[in-house]
Amino acid sequence: MNLTRPATKQAATGSLIGLALGDALGFPTEFNDVPSILAKVGPWREMALPIRNGKAYVTDDTQMTLAFARGIRTAMDRGVLAPLRLARPVREEFVDWYHSPENNRAPGNTCLSACRLLDSDRPWQDASQIHSKGCGANMRVAPIGLVPGLSEEQRAGAAQLQSGLTHGHPTALAASDLTARAVYLLAQGVDPAGLVGQLRSYALDNRSRYHEHWLGDLWTRSQDPSALHFVQRGWDECLAVLERLDAVQRTADPELDPCEYTGDGWIAEEALATGLLCFLLFPDEPLTALRRAACTRGDSDSIAALAGAFAGAHLGADAWPKEWAESVEYRSDLLTFGALWDV
Template sequence: MKQAATGALVGLALGDALGFPTEFNDVPAILAKCGPWREMALPSPAIVTDDTQMTLALGRGIRTAMDRGVLGPPRLARPVREEFVDWYHSPENNRAPGNTCLVACRLLDSDRPWQQASQLGSKGCGANMRVAPVGLVPGLSDEQRAGAAQLQSALTHGHPTALAASDLTAHAVRLLAQGAEPTGLVGLLRSYAYENRLRYHERWLGDLWTHAHDASPEDFIARGWDECLAVLERLTAALRTPSPETDPCLATGDGWIAEEALATALLCFLLFPEEPLTALRRAACTKGDSDSIACLAGAFAGAHLGAAAWPAEWAERIEYRTELLALGALWDA
């Protein structure tokens, strides 16, 4: 077995750690700090950001929910909400977390319905950077996977583009884990986006759409899928004339927002689908949200190539290694 779940979770954390020191820097500053991008070394110690912390929080929440029975909306929302609130109060939550997550988690720490905590104006990448576990858990139906991906996003980031990008990210991870060829991945994602463009998962999202200003739930969710389809077009154009030495952010965006984080991470992965460390280094040497771009690129590469993608001297040094391996082993079993 290639151990896709272990590969994806370790790759996500490695990309996060590699991109942590380069976030908020432009490419010339990164090169001055780190040297040639193709030779970037994993920092020592290999400390991660809130991206990995929230991925683990989501993973623990999913594990708890599935230990209790068939995965459904209330069964998932409760433990994930609790995990997010625990992360919010943790002394280890000191890695420059996004404002949307902080505001939403503070509101989740109450008796209010989660829809009233969700930040509907935010499509930051904080929801899809952590969604990989949804694509790795075995045994879910398509409806469960899409609903879970969007619900975990909506707990903090309620913008329809955040929902759609999280759904697409989990779907990409699942496709790669199941053996989809990287060359056909973007086409599969575009087809998925078209098929789901008007599908509002009311069972999972409840009345979330009514907190926005759209005429119908279909209008609400279509806004998100349309923005994702637009950035997938930009990704397709970039892959027609690949330029590995050019900052990927120039083609598909800086990654601070959900759809651009997905597209730019995919671009880094698809430039080097069989060279996982090169993909991570390219993602970390970008002018945008380097840690989130690199963590998603690592999840894609690890889902595609499995645990063997990562050299032991890197994987053994990553923060939260024991918990990452435990979740990976559970879902690879």
């Protein structure tokens, strides 16, 4: 596939800032149903970015995205991106996040349990929560879709490895791979109208591929009879939700809660699908996409974070109003990684 990323788009900056803005917009609405959200914020198309003490605060979604980004940077400073070279610094960054006093934004139990176990000398596969496919797996994966110069195997392997450090369920691995793939394709200039079809083709092509080089013997912690059975189980669940998304992406009513179509987003494959649906409903209206994602009954901050990552990868840094981008928490860190990976 020959794709050319527009030279001035700043897709990495746009995607990372978009992720954080979606996270901040959805932070106050998580755990609320739509009527409660509307009672608090008024019409969803007019939702304001929540500002406190001059800052739009984010959740663990953005914090862990930055932890993954730092791990990637450290690994690539040491040489070609490879499993052992990546696993150690990302593990260290996740453990640092776990111990940080700023880790007070309602993080998920899987991330907390796995990171507590990662803070030891055990193999990371023994810390992984093999039965968890929560959206913590893919809410943080966008950076690997933005790093230039990687092979498909590096991108897929790294996306699945970072998931596996905490969420070892095969659907979490596949959804993380697909999320990174979507960010990558949009950054490279793929037409959003054809994105779901490309993701379905990618899932079918990878349905029987277990990345042993990156995952080691992770699959043996499951109850699957083989690595093939393990990985196919994950891809098949992702294919099912992509089929639902494909069926509704052009006909969904934008005034209805997107969770009605593709799920509430607490699990990885639904976070991918519902985040994509919000983006695809408004591919050239990034703020409307974020607002729709934040005004949902489900895991609003993660759905909106992914919608923002997709919209920013597609439209670039100019997608976001200056006053929004300048107020987001961790702005300096986000811009640093954006500048590193914008090409």
